[in-house]
Amino acid sequence: MKWSDFSKLIKLRLTFLVVFSASISFLIGSKVNGEINWINWVKLIIGGFLVTAAANCFNEIIEKDLDKLMKRTMDRPIPAGRMTTGQALVIGLFMGIMGTYLLGQLNLTTGYLSVFSILLYAFAYTPLKRKSPIAVFVGAIPGALPPLIGYVAAHEKIDGIALILFGIQFIWQFVHFWAIAWVLDDDYKLAGFRLLPSGKRNLTSAIVTFAFAIILVPVSILPTWYGFGGYYVGGVSLICSLLFLYQAFILLRTLEISDAKKLMYGSFIYLPVVQLMFLFDFIGKVK
Structure with missing residues (x-):
């Protein structure tokens, strides 16, 4: 199997973004505890990568016949005939089991959330995509779980910070995905x-x-409002959100695909900037 086929099977860029989000939240959760366990951080990255890759793999197995119909997906390994469904299933199951095992070693809550994320993404969101736009609401839940999983992996309790991390990514998901759609x-x-x-x-x-x-x-700006972050994260988040809002307003005014594309690219920038700012500001506040 070629690396190019494997990367398409697991949607490598999407998987990387998910793991990045979880790893940032892990560091935030670690600072709540007072120290960073770098071995657990590595376990989270590897386990998170495997679990996300498995979910994407199951998604492609389920949608193999539909992927043949779309230009952007027809060259994926299963619809293109370079990989059988059975081969993909074995790879997906292996990654899912190993990833869940690694995440479960951190704590049981992290393991349970990872299994829930796979099931919801592959077996609820995926089939709903052809039935109703409500699929986006369902998909936003597993899409927003990575920062929650990352935080809980370091700090088992689901507290206010965990919910805020989840909430920011949950709301962001809608604008991000509708821009892509x-x-x-x-x-x-x-x-x-x-x-x-x-x-x-x-x-x-x-x-x-x-x-x-x-x-x-x-x-x-909830991190600043509730005192988890300072004015730096609040200011940067507000500026980023207003710029993002302006891009959405331009789409509202023009209804042009080119402006939807700008909003889509804006969404790729928005989330990592806000999450990294939260991390740096939180670390400074804890010190």
Whole structure:
């Protein structure tokens, strides 16, 4: 099996973003405890990578026939015929079991959350994509679990910081995913996916996307509001959120694919900047 096929099977870039999010939250949780266990950090990264890769693998197995219909997915190893469903299933099960085992070694809550994330993403979100835009709401839950899992891996208690980390990524998911869905709507329709809020690139979908971008503004400054972060993270998060909101407003005004693409790229920048700022500001506050 070629590395290129494996990377497509596990959606390498998506998997990397998920692990990055979890690792940042682990460091935040570690500072709550007062020290960082770097061995556990490595376990989280490896376990998180394997669990996320497994979920993506199961997703591609389930959607193999639909992937043949879309230009952006037809070259994935299963629909392209370079890998059998059985081979992918063995790889996915191995990664899922090993990843869950590693995460479970950190604590049971982390292990349970990782299993829940796989099941919800692969077996609830995936089949819902063809039935209703509600799939995005379902998918936003496993999509926002990585920072919660990372935090709980270091600090087993689900406290206010854990919920805020989850909440920021949960709300961000909607704007992020609807921007992607707007750009790829023609391709998605070839497979029967209904992912935009109204099912179409229209004013209703743009209004809903803009509304969630508005919600993200106050949610993003919750760390400062509740005293977990200082004014630096609050200021940077507010600026990033307002810029993100402006991009959503431009899409609302123009309804153009090019502006949805700018919003999509903005979403890729927004989350790591806000999470890293939370980490640096939190570390400084703890000291």
